[in-house]
Amino acid sequence: MYGAGDVRVEETAVPRIVEPTDAVVRVTLACVCGSDLHPYRSLPAAEEGVPMGHEFLGVVEETGSEVTGLAKGDFVVSPFAFADNTCAICRDGFQTACPRGGWYGNGGVGGAQAEAVRVPQAAGTLVKLPGDVDGALLPSLLTLSDVYLTGYHAAHMGRVSAGKTVTVIGDGAVGLSAVLASARMGAERIILMGRHQARTDLGREWGATEVVAERGEEGVARVRELTGGEGSHIVLEAVGLMPAYEQAYGIVRPGGIISRVGVPQYEEAPVGFGSLFGKNATLTGGPAPVRAYLDAALQDVLDGRIDPGRVFDAEVPLDQVADAYRAMDTRTHLKVMVRP
Amino acid sequence: MYGAGDVRVEETAVPRIVEPTDAVVRVTLACVCGSDLHPYRSLPAAEEGVPMGHEFLGVVEETGSEVTGLAKGDFVVSPFAFADNTCAICRDGFQTACPRGGWYGNGGVGGAQAEAVRVPQAAGTLVKLPGDVDGALLPSLLTLSDVYLTGYHAAHMGRVSAGKTVTVIGDGAVGLSAVLASARMGAERIILMGRHQARTDLGREWGATEVVAERGEEGVARVRELTGGEGSHIVLEAVGLMPAYEQAYGIVRPGGIISRVGVPQYEEAPVGFGSLFGKNATLTGGPAPVRAYLDAALQDVLDGRIDPGRVFDAEVPLDQVADAYRAMDTRTHLKVMVRP
Structure with a gap:
């Protein structure tokens, strides 16, 4: 890759052993x-x-x-x-x-x-x-x-288990994998936030119990409504952009966990009283x-x-x-x- | 309190029952x-x-x-x-x-x-x-x-347990309480970051195994040295100011936990690849x-x-x-x- 949108296929040097552990x-x-x-x-x-x-x-x-x-x-x-x-x-x-x-x-x-x-x-x-x-x-x-094990890592770090409500932000391949892994771990409800129907359909097959197409504040309001105003025990963030992070702390339940596996395209983010701290929300995740x-x-x-x-x-x-x-x-x- | 440094004692209305649950x-x-x-x-x-x-x-x-x-x-x-x-x-x-x-x-x-x-x-x-x-x-x-149960909450959310190395940032009353709670939970090593000797002496009585007086980058380097370069499994942040937060992500071990109970005097903080995400550090804590x-x-x-x-x-x-x-x-x- 030589720059945005510029992917080329080229002949390069043939890979060879460099270190004895290669x-x-x-x-x-x-x-x-x-x-x-x-x-x-x-x-x-x-x-x-x-x-x-x-x-x-x-x-x-x-x-x-x-x-x-x-x-x-x-x-x-x-x-x-x-x-x-x-x-x-x-x-x-x-x-x-x-x-x-x-x-x-x-x-x-x-x-x-x-x-x-x-x-x-x-x-x-x-x-x-x-x-x-x-x-x-x-x-x-x-x-x-x-991809699958990155979704799995999100669910694992989010401590998904039986009886939990899990919300997955992102209907890309990692988000769908996080749905599959959460279902395997016994999540009671899996809310998938996404709007691309072929993808959310696969999410449903893999265990999503509800799909929320709304984003931003509307999406937050919808998930809060679906969870009796309390929010989601666990939020798996599979996007990496700031609007997804903001959605995550908006919908996480007090004492709940936000687990990120989308590579963050930001370094600073809200973590103070008004976002994570006030409701004892946990932020976790990283490269799987x-x-x-x-x-x-x-x-x-x-x-x-x-x-x-x-x-x-x-x-x-x-x-x-x-x-x-x-x-x-x-x-x-x-x-x-x-x-x- | 009427403003910074301005605390007054005044006669006010006598508290009375307002709600039947009071x-x-x-x-x-x-x-x-x-x-x-x-x-x-x-x-x-x-x-x-x-x-x-x-x-x-x-x-x-x-x-x-x-x-x-x-x-x-x-x-x-x-x-x-x-x-x-x-x-x-x-x-x-x-x-x-x-x-x-x-x-x-x-x-x-x-x-x-x-x-x-x-x-x-x-x-x-x-x-x-x-x-x-x-x-x-x-x-x-x-x-x-x-104060004690706020220190306890830090250790509880940090999942302190036997065999863990815990670093407590801050030698105030909450930090010292976090030392006491961590010792009760069986932490193997407790590194107390503070420089006020009467306080760190009480910390030692309560279970601190090492005291680090250095701050900032020097403090981070010292804790990393004490932990064989790997960092601390758990960091309990009992200050609430940005330099303490920066110390926390500097010394936490990959896959480790930062648990905050000092009320954050900031809303935004580093959480991206270079601070929390890259090493799968977990950020938790809040009002106890x-x-x-x-x-x-x-x-x-x-x-x-x-x-x-x-x-x-x-x-x-x-x-x-x-x-x-x-x-x-x-x-x-x-x-x-x-x-x-």
Whole structure:
């Protein structure tokens, strides 16, 4: 990506092992993330492009001398952030803050919207998949790289449980994943705030009990009305923009939890007496430590208990990846797979 | 209080029953709160004074026709906020957000730095004390009105438990109470950030394992060093000013919790990728629902398990209450009792 709206497919240097803890993975299937749309709308034009993409399935091509548990030919899924998965922070379940971890597309590591990618901390990062897995499951397996488990993280940090009313702000792929995860965790009511019917219909299939199309103050009033004036125990914010944050503190119940997973496009926000503090609202969330949840979710997908791959409604070959950005930016498609 | 630094003692109308759910209580012992110092430093001068004080022990003088469980002559402690203690929000344990609740010194309800005060929602608010309680316990009982249970609330919302490292920002009476509560909850390490030795000495007696006198970036660096570079699992912020908030997100460990009970003197604050979101830090806290914790803490005081009254280091008669403000503002005294 060379700037807002400017996505190009180029030949670059072939990824190679740099550190002994690296692997090189040939990408089988990748996709475009809602968070990729933030730079797609705002990145300043530059001479040098930024490698894009951080969600992928692939086949291990080469491993560094210190990589254990992986071999050439293994079929793997990668979390969107790499991590050693052994340090104290990883053991706490916060792999996205691993001191030896990092992000694809940064610091000399390539993006996953590519034919191949170098994976640092490969032993801690990559999770092996059955080599003979049913091809129909690939989209759902791809969601374990980020989108489904980001929605899951929202619900997990929001402490969704039986008897709770959960409101999900955003009908994008992460918001819908948060609906699915909340239903799995036993939420009593799930209010989905969104206005794109094909999406909210999928949300209903996944467990949304009510859909609120209104936004802003009207949306806040509607959710308060639906909850007897008390507000929602838990609000999962899957957008990342200030109006969504404002909605969140408007509808959260006293003592309730706002869990954010949309990457915030702001640094400062209201947190004082009039927003969070006065009603003892908790603000939580961050980049999902996908690795912490991956093994259990993988089994759920393989056993057919969840089908998060339904967030994908299109696929393009790698050389048409710019079309995928356009389709998601205009909301023509929900989430687009990219096949090298 | 007629403005910053302008505290006067005046004859006002005698408090009377207004609503059938009211009681009138003759105040036995009150005190000045750290939060009273915020207006003491910044309240614009006005023609009409604001009634002050919200912490008190007293004797019931009269009850409204709908007040159950209380009678003239009962010795009681009042939480700093009144609440019906029966609604869904109160049952959740968030009495400070009760729709029928409110604050002393507001909306026609007087302050507790007075000879008597009208208590709305008296049945839900007031807690009876043994009439023959040892006089030496009165300071500790008075802390159940606010300060000790505000420190307790910080630790409770921060989910302090065995094995955790807790950092308390602020060596005021609430910060020290947070140390005491954290020790009771089994925290492994308690780092107290403060520089007033008489106070940090009491903090050490109550369970602080380390004291950090540095502030700002130096203070952050020192706590990070003490925690092997990882930061503190839990940060209890008992100040309410922006530098304390900035310290809090600087020292919290990835996936950790910042729990605020100092009334924020700001509305907007950093919450984006560079402060809270990037490391999945949780921000929680608010006005303590003292009523939720009062019964258990009362038993702890009566049985001698805790002695939170040690935060009081002076007492004045009501007509010298202005001296109490001055002494606390200049940090000559930690917390001052007021006896009508």
